[in-house]
Amino acid sequence: MTMHSSIHSRARGLVALLALSPLIAFGASDTDRIIVRYRDQAAARKTTAGARVASRRVTDAAHQRGLNASPLRTDGRGAQVWAVDRKMTYEEALALTKQIAAADPEVEYAEPDLIMRPTLVPNDPYYPFQPDLHPITPGINAPAAWDRTSGTGVVVAVADTGYRPHADLAANLLGGYDFVSLWPFGASVFPNDGDGRDSDARDPGDWCVSDPNHQTSSWHGTHVAGTIGAVTNNGVGVAGIAHGARILPVRVLGMCGGYSSDIADGISWAAGLPISGVPNNVTPARVINLSLGGPGSCLYTYANAISAARSKGAVVVVSAGNSNGDAANAMPANCPGVVAVASVNASGTRSSFSNYGPTVALAAPGETILSTYNTGTTTPVGDAYAYSSGTSMSAPHVAGVAALMLSANPSLAVDAVTSLLRSSSRAFPGDCTGCGIGLVDAGAAVNAAIAYGAANRIDESTFFVQQLYFDVLRRKPDSGGLAFYMGLLNACNGNPACLASTRVNIALGLFQSQESQALYPDLNPATSPNYNDAFVTRIYQCFLQRNFDPDGGVTWYSYLNGTNDYAGVMTAFITSPEYRKRFGNP
Ligand SMILES: [Ca+2]
Ligand SMILES: [Ca+2]
Ligand SMILES: [Ca+2]
Incomplete structure (x- = not known):
């Protein structure tokens, strides 16, 4: 099957940007300190005996929770800072301080002395131009997740046009494989690298003269891969969502698209399943990103490949498609078991191009997304950064977050990931009817993944x-x-x-x-x-x-x-x- 609308991305433009000063943000965590302040006129505390009674209330409350509390100092607001002898979770510290406040009417406030840490705000000079990653809606709140994990230990497959060895990407790339078949007779898709399937997954360019909408090379796989895993905090270019993960480039789209048979083989291989004539994948992916599609009901070819990949433990993330229509008619977004992702714009409302409907699982930013690119219009020339829009850009945001979740909790089963992606998603700030359950939130998703533990x-x-x-x-x-x-x-x-x-x-x-x-x-x-x-x-x-x-x-x-x-x-x-x-x- 030829997939003429195979690549779900649209308008793009090369950019030259100036660096801005980095943002500063903080994240809360566990603590072994609490703060207790008494009312200024607290009569009882004005005597030594009264102060001793007040202190005893604090130590008793701590004892009931198996903690030893001792006073440390008075802070700048006249409150007592107390130490306890082990770390408490936020919830535990909150419960202790509420108990202290409830036991003594002279307590003005009691609260956990929470530990703040600088949220990793990468020094990549174009990070300020990636609002899709920032905490403010509809950004995916990546810095909160980066406090806990960067995706280390997880492999994310990008089944796409292949990759360019971009300087801001190459260090995070695995070798991958090229699944674009070369046919000895007429075909509508051309590998453009002189051979059929081979171990070189580099993108030789996918310009397509026969398609008026897709004349120049898209560097689509390089852009998608950069969103998930651009090298980050290296003082260069952009930041990637799961920059500690490894990207497995699986080339399934050539000039003028890709055949479903090749794409399905790429999905299976990415998950670690054997494909005849291809060396086994020794670095199976736990997340597979498919920013591609075409119209029609889900083919058996896709349904079977996706089901087998899920059985191997891979989360399959798919772009919902750019037809401004029901994603039920877009394949493989409509295949059972995938996470179909719609696109929102900077206001958090549905992108005008995005597919929608009950098939969609959730939404992510998909307009003017900055990522790694190439300056060539046909064959590759030089590294660049470019803005692209489309559900092709939304899907890798969710794939990147899934990788962060699996890094934070490697025991998560496939649908524990998809369930937590949904339950931790944020409400839409704008009208996003049919955009699925919510807007992906990396920080909340990673916290949910950790809290899920190893239980079923x-x-x-x-x-x-x-x-x-x-x-x-x-x-x-x-x-x-x-x-x-x-x-x-x-x-x-x-x-x-x-x-x-x-x-x-x-x-x-x-x-x-x-x-x-x-x-x-x-x-x-x-x-x-x-x-x-x-x-x-x-x-x-x-x-x-x-x-x-x-x-x-x-x-x-x-x-x-x-x-x-x-x-x-x-x-x-x-x-x-x-x-x-x-x-x-x-
Ligand atoms: Ca080839
Ligand atoms: Ca090749
Ligand atoms: Ca970078």
């Missing part, structure tokens, strides 16, 4: 209900809905049989709700020509994030036709090892 949180009621909303209704739970379902689960008082049946009832209720039918009209039994068929198709997509395999599809379809036991099928799905494996060890 699908066993927890709140996570389970929230995930049902993500999987079935493609949105965050409203407070009323969440409270209602949590009430049902809490009423079980921990009884396992009650919890199990209540979980099935909630899952089935949401799956068969009117809201669900509005998203998937074939799930409306009144109008669906074959409801059981649709039920099986959709339950696989919603709960296992893939299409049914032939054996499983036939089995469940036959079972439903014989029994109409929808609750039985739902029970099988949400208790299956495959469902559980999405969120951690089964």
Whole structure:
């Protein structure tokens, strides 16, 4: 298949920029200090005995939490600074100080003496021109994440036009591979490097004379790779989101696009799956970025490759497409199991070009994004930096954040990543209907990844209900809905049989709700020509994030036709090892 609209980027311009002074920001963390201030007229403290009683209240409160507290000094505002004998989390310190304040009416305020650290603000001279990374919405709040991780230990595959060995990128690149086939007979896509598949994934230029919209070389893969992993804090050029990660360039687009068969092979290989005739990938990617697409329903070729990549532990991030239409019609954004990303502009409203709809998982900045580039209009010439716009630019923001999350918590399962990307996302500051669940927030996502730990949180009621909303209704739970379902689960008082049946009832209720039918009209039994068929198709997509395999599809379809036991099928799905494996060890 030829993909004429294969590259999801638009207008661009070369830039020459001046350096500005760096921003300064701070991030909060754990502490082993608290601050307590008494009211200026605190009568009791005016006597030695009174002061001793007040101090005793502080040490007693600390003791109750297994801490020894000792006074250090009086600060510049007349408050006492206390030390405790071990680090407390922010939440723990907050609880201690609230207890101290509650126990003594003469306490004016008590609060954690939080440790501030300079948030890494890179010295790259063009960083001030990358508002997409800055803390202020709709920036992705990268500096807060950089306090915790820069992506070290994670490989991110960029399946694209290949790469240029740009001076502000090369140090973070792995070798990669070139999957663009050379055909001995007529083809609509040309490798332009003189051969077919080979181990040199460099981009020789992808200018396309036959396409009036895509005449000059795009250097698309180099731009996308720079957003994720430009060399950072090196005093040169731009900053990359996951600049501690390694970029695996997988060349799948040549002149005038790329064939889906080549792209799917690139996806599989990137995840570590064997591809005939190609050496095995010894650095499998945990994140695969696909800033490409074309119109149509998801091909089996893509669905199978993506499902296999997910099974190997790779998060697949895809641009939603630039057709200002429903992303349900854009492939591979519409394939099960991907994280489809829409674009917002500098105001946080949907970019005029961005696709939208329930297929979209979340949104990221995608307009005038500055990254690494080349000055050549056909063949490569020299390093440059350029602004580009498109959902092609949004997807690598999410891919970069996913890499930061996996670096901070390498045990995260694929859909723990996608779930936390959603739950930690920010509200849209502007009108972004159809942009998915929210705006990606790197700092919040990394904190959520660390807090997730090594457990499988699908066993927890709140996570389970929230995930049902993500999987079935493609949105965050409203407070009323969440409270209602949590009430049902809490009423079980921990009884396992009650919890199990209540979980099935909630899952089935949401799956068969009117809201669900509005998203998937074939799930409306009144109008669906074959409801059981649709039920099986959709339950696989919603709960296992893939299409049914032939054996499983036939089995469940036959079972439903014989029994109409929808609750039985739902029970099988949400208790299956495959469902559980999405969120951690089964
Ligand atoms: Ca080649
Ligand atoms: Ca090559
Ligand atoms: Ca740099």
